[in-house]
Amino acid sequence: METANSKRQAALKQLGEQTFDVLVVGGGITGTGIARDAALRGLKVALVEKLDFAAGTSSKSSKLVHGGLRYLEHAEFALVFESVNERKRLMKLARHLVRPLPFLVTNYKGDKRFLATLALGLWIYDALCFFGNYRNHVTYGAKKTMKLEPTLKSQGLNGGILYYDCLTDDARLTLECALDAQSLGAVVLNHVKAGKLLRAADGRVQGAVVEDIETGTTVEVRSKVVINATGPWSDEVRALAGEPRILKPTKGIHIVVDAARLPVKHALMMNSPRDKRAVFCIPWGLGRTVVGTTDTFFDGSPDKLEPTKEDVTYLLETANSYFPQASLVEDDVLSTWSGLRPLLKPDDEGAGASAVSREHEIYDSPGFVTIAGGKLTTFRLMAAQVVDKAITQLDVTTRSTTATRPLPGSQGLDGTDEALAQLAKSLEGKGLPEGGPEYLAGEYGTRAPLLLERAAADGLERLDPELPSIFAQVDLAIEDEFARTLDDVLSRRIPLILRARDQGLGIAPKVAERMAAKLGWSKERTERELTHYRAVVNGTRAFKTAS
Structure with missing residues (x-):
C-alpha cells in the first residue's frame, strides 16, 4: 500500500530520472495553474515549491475572485474585462470554491464619487461580462441600504449599490490545481527548493538543481524550459539566471474578528478615512468577519512578513468609521494574515502603491520564462499564456483546454447553487458537526464523500x-x-x-x-x-x- 512517504520518494526519484518539457518553479496559484495547463496539453511537467503550495501570496489574498471594480477608475478596461469573464468561468469550473458574494458599495455626503457615478461604473462592470453576472447590480436609497446593513453609519448616507463578486478559499484553489496537475501526470513536490540553474554549452537554461528540504538531498532536474512562477521571489530566481530585477512588491494585511463584533451580511467596499483607499469588510462565514487590505510598498525579505501595529490600526479605524457602534479595538483581532503582491515596477517611480497596475508580464530567454504581476482571478488565463510562450521554445503546437475542465472538486457539479446544496444535503446524517455538510461540500466539493468514506x-x-x-x-x-x-x-x-x-x-x-x-x-x-x-x-x- 502506498503511503505519503513512499509517494514522495517515488516523485523525487522521477525528478532525477526524466527529462521534462517544463520545470515549473513556484507552487502558488500561478505555478500550479501552469503545471496543470501544461500537463493537460500532454507535456512532461515537473513542479517544485520550496515551502508549501500557496504558502506565499496565494493563501494571503483577500480571498476574492472579483472583476476589479476599482480598476475602472484607472481605465484598466482590458484587465476588468479579463477579470469579470474569468470570474464567471471559475464559478463553473470550481463552483464549490468560487461562490457568489453580495457586495454593497455605499455613498455618503462628501464622497468624491456621486451615487450616479458609481451606478454608471457598475453598468460598465456588468456590460464587460455581457450582463452574465450572477445577478446584475441594484441601486438603493439610504433607507433600504440601512435595512440591508443595519449597523452601518447612517449619518450622511445617500444610498448604496448591491452587486455580486465571489468569495474563494485561495489556498484550496491552489491545491486543487496541484492535485489536478498530478492526476494528469505531472511530478508535483512541495518542500523542494530550486537552486543553481543548469545550462547547455551555448548558455541555454536546461534545468535546475533542486534540494529536498526534508533530507537535504539534491537532484539535477533536466528540463527543456524552466518557468519562474515564484511571485514575490521572482527576482531571486531571476538572479540565478543573471536577469535584472522587475518587481516593486506591496504588502497587504488582513485582520479577522468575531462576526458577533462586526455582523455584516454583505461585503462592504469602504474608503479609509486617512487616504480614501478602498478597504473590504467581508462576511467570511463560520462566525468570522475579515477586514482588509492595506497596500504599502515593501522592500524586505518575502520570507519575513508580519503585520505592524500601524497596519492593524489603519484597518480598525476604517471599519470603525463605517460601523461606529462596533468600536473595534486591538484585542478584537483574532488573527491576521500578511501577503506580498508581486507587482511590476511602474514607469513612474513616484506612483503610490495602490496606483501600481495589477497587469501581468511574461519575460523569456532561451530555456527560461518568468511570469510576474497579475491577480488571483486571472490565474488560469495567465497560466495559459505562459505555456503558450514556453511551447514556442519546444517546437510543439498545442492549445490550452483549461477553459472547460473543472477542478477536481467540481467534477460532477453543474455549477449551480442547487447542485452545491444537493451535494451538502447528501452529506447529512453522517454524524458531522453542525454546519459540517455545507462546510465540507464547500471545501472539497465532490471529493467530500470520499473523505467520509x-x-x-x-x-x-x-x-x-x-x-x-x-x-x-x-x-x-x-x-x-x-x-x-x-x-x-x-x-x-x-x-x-x-x-x-x-x-x-x-x-x-x-x-x-x-x-x-x-x-x-x-x-x-x-x-x-x-x-x-x-x-x-x-x-x-x-x-x-x-x-
Missing part, C-alpha cells in the same frame, strides 16, 4: 469547539494533499490559524501526534513542528508586541 473511527471528532472541521481532514491532507508539516495542515489545509479563537494552538499537539504516526516522525521532529507552528502563530500576532 475513508474516515477513521475518530475521524468525525472536531478539531475546534466552534468550527465544523474534523480529524478526517487531517488524514486526507497527509495522505492525498501533500501536507508534510504541521504548518501545512493548520495554516492551509484546515486553516485554524485564521479561524480558530486560539489559532489552533490547543489542538496542535494532537494533530502533530497524528502526523507523526503517519509520516514516521521522531519525538524530536514532532517537537520541532510544534515549536515552528507556535512561531508562525506568534508572527500573525507581531503587531501586539510592536513598539
Whole structure:
C-alpha cells in the first residue's frame, strides 16, 4: 500500500530520472495553474515549491475572485474585462470554491464619487461580462441600504449599490490545481527548493538543481524550459539566471474578528478615512468577519512578513468609521494574515502603491520564462499564456483546454447553487458537526464523500469547539494533499490559524501526534513542528508586541 512517504520518494526519484518539457518553479496559484495547463496539453511537467503550495501570496489574498471594480477608475478596461469573464468561468469550473458574494458599495455626503457615478461604473462592470453576472447590480436609497446593513453609519448616507463578486478559499484553489496537475501526470513536490540553474554549452537554461528540504538531498532536474512562477521571489530566481530585477512588491494585511463584533451580511467596499483607499469588510462565514487590505510598498525579505501595529490600526479605524457602534479595538483581532503582491515596477517611480497596475508580464530567454504581476482571478488565463510562450521554445503546437475542465472538486457539479446544496444535503446524517455538510461540500466539493468514506473511527471528532472541521481532514491532507508539516495542515489545509479563537494552538499537539504516526516522525521532529507552528502563530500576532 502506498503511503505519503513512499509517494514522495517515488516523485523525487522521477525528478532525477526524466527529462521534462517544463520545470515549473513556484507552487502558488500561478505555478500550479501552469503545471496543470501544461500537463493537460500532454507535456512532461515537473513542479517544485520550496515551502508549501500557496504558502506565499496565494493563501494571503483577500480571498476574492472579483472583476476589479476599482480598476475602472484607472481605465484598466482590458484587465476588468479579463477579470469579470474569468470570474464567471471559475464559478463553473470550481463552483464549490468560487461562490457568489453580495457586495454593497455605499455613498455618503462628501464622497468624491456621486451615487450616479458609481451606478454608471457598475453598468460598465456588468456590460464587460455581457450582463452574465450572477445577478446584475441594484441601486438603493439610504433607507433600504440601512435595512440591508443595519449597523452601518447612517449619518450622511445617500444610498448604496448591491452587486455580486465571489468569495474563494485561495489556498484550496491552489491545491486543487496541484492535485489536478498530478492526476494528469505531472511530478508535483512541495518542500523542494530550486537552486543553481543548469545550462547547455551555448548558455541555454536546461534545468535546475533542486534540494529536498526534508533530507537535504539534491537532484539535477533536466528540463527543456524552466518557468519562474515564484511571485514575490521572482527576482531571486531571476538572479540565478543573471536577469535584472522587475518587481516593486506591496504588502497587504488582513485582520479577522468575531462576526458577533462586526455582523455584516454583505461585503462592504469602504474608503479609509486617512487616504480614501478602498478597504473590504467581508462576511467570511463560520462566525468570522475579515477586514482588509492595506497596500504599502515593501522592500524586505518575502520570507519575513508580519503585520505592524500601524497596519492593524489603519484597518480598525476604517471599519470603525463605517460601523461606529462596533468600536473595534486591538484585542478584537483574532488573527491576521500578511501577503506580498508581486507587482511590476511602474514607469513612474513616484506612483503610490495602490496606483501600481495589477497587469501581468511574461519575460523569456532561451530555456527560461518568468511570469510576474497579475491577480488571483486571472490565474488560469495567465497560466495559459505562459505555456503558450514556453511551447514556442519546444517546437510543439498545442492549445490550452483549461477553459472547460473543472477542478477536481467540481467534477460532477453543474455549477449551480442547487447542485452545491444537493451535494451538502447528501452529506447529512453522517454524524458531522453542525454546519459540517455545507462546510465540507464547500471545501472539497465532490471529493467530500470520499473523505467520509475513508474516515477513521475518530475521524468525525472536531478539531475546534466552534468550527465544523474534523480529524478526517487531517488524514486526507497527509495522505492525498501533500501536507508534510504541521504548518501545512493548520495554516492551509484546515486553516485554524485564521479561524480558530486560539489559532489552533490547543489542538496542535494532537494533530502533530497524528502526523507523526503517519509520516514516521521522531519525538524530536514532532517537537520541532510544534515549536515552528507556535512561531508562525506568534508572527500573525507581531503587531501586539510592536513598539
